[in-house]
Amino acid sequence: MAAKMKxxxxxxxxxxxxxxxxxxxxxxxxxxxxxxxxxxxFIYFDLGKMAPFHMQLGLLIMLLVKGKPVSLxxxxxxxxxxxxxxNKKILELKAIDGTTVLLDKFEKSLDWLKEAxxxxxxxxxxxxxxxxxxTR
Numbered sequence: 252m253a254a255k256m257k258x259x260x261x262x263x264x265x266x267x268x269x270x271x272x273x274x275x276x277x278x279x280x281x282x283x284x285x286x287x288x289x290x291x292x293f294i295y296f297d298l299g300k301m302a303p304f305h306m307q308l309g310l311l312i313m314l315l316v317k318g319k320p321v322s323l324x325x326x327x328x329x330x331x332x333x334x335x336x337x338n339k340k341i342l343e344l345k346a347i348d349g350t351t352v353l354l355d356k357f358e359k360s361l362d363w364l365k366e367a368x369x370x371x372x373x374x375x376x377x378x379x380x381x382x383x384x385x386t387r
Contacts, residue, residue: 331382
């Protein structure tokens with residue numbers, strides 16, 4: 252089942268959509284999950300042990316299991332190209348505390364995140380080749 256996601260006082264949602272992310276414990280599976288970008292943090296819903304079954308069991312499991320919200324503060328977040336085994340077409344979001352999320356389709360995910368942040372005057376400054384940091 253799903254835990255409720257609560258916004259902080261004064262926090263505004265910039266984008267609330269579904270994206271493909273790699274999730275799972277030891278082995279990661281591509282799952283379509285809810286991703287929310289606010290003016291303070293990035294939130295995605297972690298399916299945990301149910302990630303391998305999410306795509307195979309289809310609609311039934313998607314209706315029953317929504318996942319646990321995990322938030323990464325935008326302050327100091329690093330964004331860059333990630334890899335998982337041989338897949339190099341992944342966008343990795345990494346918080347200061349080391350929490351990471353892997354989004355599928357590097358180019359599209361990066362454009363999606365840039366547009367969401369720019370709508371509120373937040374930008375990405377390049378700190379390396381294919382690596383950015385969230386700046387206000």
